[in-house]
Amino acid sequence: MDNNNNNGGTTPTTTTTTTTTSTTTTKRVAKLCELCKVQRPVLKRPKTGQMICKECFYQIFEDEIHNTIISNNLFQRGDRVAIGASGGKDSTVLAEIMTTLNKRHDYGLDLFLLSIDEGITGYRDDSLETVKRNQQQYQIPLKILSYKELYNWTMDEIVAEIGLKNNCTFCGVFRRQALDRGAVLLGANKIVTGHNADDIAETVLMNLLRGDIPRLQRCINIVTGSEGALPRSKPFKYTYQKEIVMYAYFKKLDYFTTECIYAPNAYRGHARDFLKDLEAVRPSIIIDIIQSAENFHFRDEIKMPVQRNCNLCGYICSNEICMACDFLKNLNSGKAKYALNSNSLKNYNKSSNNNNDNGTTIPDTTPTNISAIGFDHPLQQQQQQQQQSSSTTSNS
Amino acid sequence: MTDNNQLTCNTEDAGDNLIPTPKKAVKKTCVRCKEKPSIILFRTDPMCWDCYHEMIIKKFKLNVTRFRDNKKDVERLMLAVSGGVSSRVMMDLVSHFIGGNGSKGTKAKLFFKVCVVHINISCLDQVSGRATEQDHLDHAQRQANLVRSLEEAAQQYEFPFYNIPLENIYGCDESNKKERQQMLIDSFTQFTSSTSKEDILEHFRNQLLFETAHSLGFNKILFGTSSNRLATRLLSSTSKGRGYNVPNETNMVDQHKDIRFIQPMRDFLLKEIHIYHRKMSFIDYTNHNVLLFNNNSKGSINALCEKFINHLQDISNQTIHTLLRSVDKLVSPIDENSVSCSICCANLSEQEIKQLEQYSLALKSSSSSSTTTSTSSCKSSCNNCSASSSCCSTNNNNNNNNNNNSIQLTNNIHKPTLCYSCNQLLRDVKQPPVLTVVPSDSTTTPTPPTLPIYVQKNSTVLLKSYQLRNEIKDFLLDDDE
Structure with a gap:
């Protein structure tokens, strides 16, 4: 290695050959990888601007993610980890990296692929095929859970009902819950998602622009939902999207590239374009934004929503019923198109209180299968267990 | 069906483009006095000039006086003016509320001592990348007009006026003015991107204001930064990794050691300030600073943030207020x-x-x-370090196994005495020429980038205090003990 280094590192000024040979040497030497100083570089790292070779890129890319996992103590030996897999580049690289690192560093994890089928014809059905191929490749068990199974609605039907205005809100709320339910079905105790540094920087900007302080506080955490039974972590928190694409490209990974056909989220689009412009001026900007957000200090008096369980399905939420149940109720009653504009949750809570006062019961619009799948709930079960154990200890 | 769609435009399928908020029909009479015709829609209220003037002075006064420590003491305010629209309006507002020209009472004047300071950046014209000689002349003429107009305004309000050239950051000895100007120009040309140039200008200007306030004996500096600018600063500072200090930079007050930087115009949109400016028939002589170093096709981070904010503000006029409300919830912890x-x-x-x-x-x-x-060798080790972006990075994603504890110096500045963002700033400094290569067409060695003496002084003092602290740390008690 040292010999190679010396040979490769010979500078043109020290060569005492003829002019013609020295120029050829100059060209060759000038293009050596900045890390190993042996191979010819094939890429410029988006994060640092270093010219490096393919092998060094794999090494540094994988090592950085390993460091993130270790320094944040994301996993314990024996954890059952569900990888949220959409078939896109982030989750495909995540599946590859998790299997590689699990073997190389002997994390001792049981890995699973978990896909959610939103029911978007021409998009999700194709991407799920990719996930199935990934399953074959990595030999990890795969679970596919559909919105239809869970909520009795597909995204196609939801879009037909509400149009393209707030469809991403519905989809996001449903997917978050569906992932948790799927993980419970798999018997997993942790979820990892492929959110990358670009996504997080974008979310920080969005939350600042929306004035959403609780989310601004939460979005920067590498592990969220740790208060519940299913913590979610983001091993790609410091990984640039461009490097993920590079990794997938050089490793020739099989991933699905089409954008969701129902994703005209204009406001996020503005933030994304803005971030791209900033990144063109200063590539470190994405890490700088994350660095900023990690250093935000919030006033003590800010009230964080109190976590509780949904009255209808038991999912963890901060109101009497969770967003998914509220959305479902509106979808089933045909009011979903207008509900997001008229603060439906408050109205619902008021009306439900009134109903209770009159002695009538809340109409149960939850599809029958929602409570049958996944949650009956780990949280409730946990609480019940805790209650039981506390009662037994008090009895004893 | 089409009628229905029009009526419920909020729930209409939006497609790719956001629809700007429709302009409401403005009532013609003022909402306060209900007599005079309205000239401005302040938030949602149409107002006439007199009511608007009265209200804006009231709000401004409240913003200044809320930071008074003792009402019996004389309040010493230094107005930092660039000569732009906002700072010109601020001068007028201060004179109104302390009972200056044209206002009724003069009693308040006894409790306020006010001076006006303008930091003159005309010597930076050489680094601005202006194309022709004519441009330079135009700029010099503009700058002279600006200073004269500010001086006249200050005279009119009976405020003492100080015109401080930016090169005074290197000292104020009149005999070496040219040298100091050259040092300033050299240090600016060493920064490659316009973002860094703008940032370093901002830092130098603030430092010079701080020093001037000290020497003149003022303990509060008022800035005329509008809410648009502060919202832009919020985004740009966040983007530059200044998250820890963003609340200080964008809130109403920022404590710099014993001097307070106050932003009394934080409640006013640029639009509202412009209406005031126009109504008072003031003339704006400034060239906008964002264009000062605009020699790069990509533009600067500050300019991009400003463009983005303006774009969003056009879509929804609540954008700036929401952003500033967001930052109200943040705090920069300060303790001893x-x-x-x-x-x-x-x-x-x-x-x-x-x-x-x-x-x-x-x-x-x-x-x-x-x-x-x-x-x-110090410099070269530092360059290696900045190339691999490892030297002072706080991110655990960077693989910095070496150099972490080694000593890095650039012009005798210890990098750990700088914040994350200023370390990024120094990475933007051009590579110093290799010492073994002699420039072919000149015999003089190129001058290295020189930062003002205050930087080195701060850095040394800070490090020394930490070294002293290390010596006595065994005898220091924590709260827990």
Whole structure:
């Protein structure tokens, strides 16, 4: 290695050959990888601007993610980890990296692929095929859970009902819950998602622009939902999207590239374009934004929503019923198109209180299968267990 | 069906483009006096000039007087004016509320001592990248007009006026003015991107204002920054990794050691300030600073943020208020252990302070070797370090196994005494020429980038205090003990 280094590192000024040979040497030497100083570089790292070779890129890319996992103590030996897999580049690289690192560093994890089928014809059905191929490749068990199974609605039907205005809100709320339910079905105790540094920087900007302080506080955490039974972590928190694409490209990974056909989220689009412009001026900007957000200090008096369980399905939420149940109720009653504009949750809570006062019961619009799948709930079960154990200890 | 769609435009399928909020029909009479015709829609209220004038002075006065410590003491306010629209309006507002020209009472004047300071950046014209000689002449003419108009305005309000050239950041000895100007120009040309040039200008200007306030004996500096500018600063500072200090920079008051930087125009949109400016028939002589160094096709981060904010504000007129409300919920913790960055005087975060402590320990242990290290080797080690972006990075994603505890110096500045963002700033400095290569067409060696003496002084003092602290740390008690 040292010999190679010396040979490769010979500078043109020290060569005492003829002019013609020295120029050829100059060209060759000038293009050596900045890390190993042996191979010819094939890429410029988006994060640092270093010219490096393919092998060094794999090494540094994988090592950085390993460091993130270790320094944040994301996993314990024996954890059952569900990888949220959409078939896109982030989750495909995540599946590859998790299997590689699990073997190389002997994390001792049981890995699973978990896909959610939103029911978007021409998009999700194709991407799920990719996930199935990934399953074959990595030999990890795969679970596919559909919105239809869970909520009795597909995204196609939801879009037909509400149009393209707030469809991403519905989809996001449903997917978050569906992932948790799927993980419970798999018997997993942790979820990892492929959110990358670009996504997080974008979310920080969005939350600042929306004035959403609780989310601004939460979005920067590498592990969220740790208060519940299913913590979610983001091993790609410091990984640039461009490097993920590079990794997938050089490793020739099989991933699905089409954008969701129902994703005209204009406001996020503005933030994304803005971030791209900033990144063109200063590539470190994405890490700088994350660095900023990690250093935000919030006033003590800010009230964080109190976590509780949904009255209808038991999912963890901060109101009497969770967003998914509220959305479902509106979808089933045909009011979903207008509900997001008229603060439906408050109205619902008021009306439900009134109903209770009159002695009538809340109409149960939850599809029958929602409570049958996944949650009956780990949280409730946990609480019940805790209650039981506390009662037994008090009895004893 | 089409009628229905039009009526419920909020729930209409939006497609790719956001629809700007429809303009409401403005009532013609003022909502306050209900007599005179309205000239401005302030938030949602149409107002006539008199009511608007009265209200804006009231709000401004409240913003200034809320930070008075003792009402019996004379309040000493230094107005930092660039000559732009906002600072010109601020001068007028101050004169109104302390009972200056044209207002009724003069009693308040006894309790306020006000001066006006303008930092003159005309010598930076050479680094602005202006194309023709004519441009330079135009700019010089504009600058002269600007200073004259400010001087006249200050005279009119009976405020003393100080025109401080930016090169005074290198000292104020009149005999070497040209040298100081050259040093300033050299240090600016060393920064490659316009973002860094704008930032370093901002830091120098603030430092010079701070020093001027000290020497003149003023303890509060008022800035005329509008809410648009502050919202832009919120985004740009966040983007530059200044998250720890963003609340200080964008809130109403920022404590710089013993001097307060106050933003009394924080409640006013640029639109509202412009209406005031136009109504008072003031003339704007400024060239906007964002264009000062605009020699790069990509533009600067500050300019991009401004463009983005303006774009969003056009879509929804609540954008700026929401952003500033967001930052109201943030706070920069300040306590007696706070340490400020040697360049920008922002507080260092807990993590940066820890790194500084480690660095001062490492420096102590290797002090003998560091004194013998030549300047050139220091610089080269620093360059290596910045290329691999590892030297002071706080992110755990960077693989910095080496150099972490080694001593890095650029012009005798200890990098751990700088904040994250200023370290990024220094990475933007052009590579110094290799010492072995002699320039073919000149016999003089190129001058290295020189930062003002205050930076080095701050850096040395800070490090020294940490070294002293290390010596006595065994005898210091924590709260827990």
